[in-house]
Amino acid sequence: MDLQNDIVVRGKSYEMPFSKGVLARSLTAAGLKPSIAYRIAWDIYEMLKKENVKVIDKTDLRRRVYYYLISKNYDEVAKKYLLWRMVLGRRPIVILIGGASGVGTSTIAFEIASRLGISSVIGTDSIREVMRKVISRELIPTLYESSYTAWRVLRDDEENKYIKGFERHSEAVLTGVEGVIDRCLVEGQSVILEGTHLVPTLLKDKYLENAHVIFIVLTIYNEKLHKMRFYARGRVSSRPTERYLKHFKIIRLINDYMVETAKKRGIPVVENIKISETVEKCLNIITERLKTMIELEGLSEEDMLEEEA
Incomplete structure (x- = not known):
């Protein structure tokens, strides 16, 4: 795993080193090609380094990634990323x-x-x-x-x-x-x-x-x-x-x-x-079900950005 020990991600009850690999995996699950996902993960890391960030809350990191994706015109990927991070962080599936x-x-x-x-x-x-x-x-x-x-x-x-x-x-x-x-x-x-x-x-x-x-x-x-x-x-x-x-x-x-x-x-x-196509189809099915779950809870995208992981 690609662990960077100079930036710490803080959750509600834990701390862990920032990992470009973990972030890239999350972006890949949201629909990005692995090469693009890793490049964006590297960009996020470089942005935090430039700002001299030593510790970042997981909610803040999620927000930064979401708006960075939006700025790069990956709107649908941003929505999926937000959905996956929020659901898997707080709700069992x-x-x-x-x-x-x-x-x-x-x-x-x-x-x-x-x-x-x-x-x-x-x-x-x-x-x-x-x-x-x-x-x-x-x-x-x-x-x-x-x-x-x-x-x-x-x-x-x-x-x-x-x-x-x-x-x-x-x-x-x-x-x-x-x-x-x-x-x-x-x-x-x-x-x-x-x-x-x-x-x-x-x-x-x-x-x-x-x-x-x-x-x-x-x-x-x-x-x-x-x-x-x-x-x-x-x-x-x-x-x-x-x-x-x-x-x-x-x-x-x-x-x-x-x-x-x-x-x-x-x-x-x-x-x-074909395995890759099957996985994508399954992920799309799962994503749609999770959207329904969030809709039933009445949560907006802003709510998901604010909710603690």
Whole structure:
């Protein structure tokens, strides 16, 4: 990290060295290209040095960056920057990135976390493993299967068994997911949750209707491209490629089901072809939701400039 020890940024209960890298990351999240973001961060640093500033309040720094962006005709970037800094500084947000196996929920979640400075990214597979430690196979046998093999332990040969098995597998994991969401909202901690188990029709309405919870579903519409993702992933990880390909038809059914149910619940669906484009689309969706949150609170841009971080 690029830390400058001669300028200190003071928050309400902390102090930290000014960092051009951290500021540039914030500007990149607001929509600037990394090269331009870093140049502006350097300009802000040089401006503070020229004024012989040794300590600057975080609110004052936010104001300076905002008006500097406006002066350079980056009006939309300035608005996004102000929104992100104010919201992430004072309000918890929970971002849910769902999608079938292989569509890239983990990759996109970590990219968004990096852009927004959110330190906590939790995969639903990890929550599933924890729940396996406390819930026996006899009690919930579907929990001990994969999302695409859970149908094998259904007691009845039900119609649409692949989706039924997937739903029952996901229901148990969602109990843990909802616990994580509740804790983060109570403690004021932002988090990104990602994984196959984030099923639009199974998550309770109180979460879908919460302005602080933002749900996005990823997909890959082209079957051939989806299958190629498993080959590519197999070259860089220990995940069993052949196992996924063996159950690829079921994974595609789950993919279609996730997309269909997301659209029914009004949850945005983003096709993940190119990582950079997917991240930008997701950030735009998140930004619009945050605008709604701020509008509901009745805050103006001036209010956001004045509010302490």
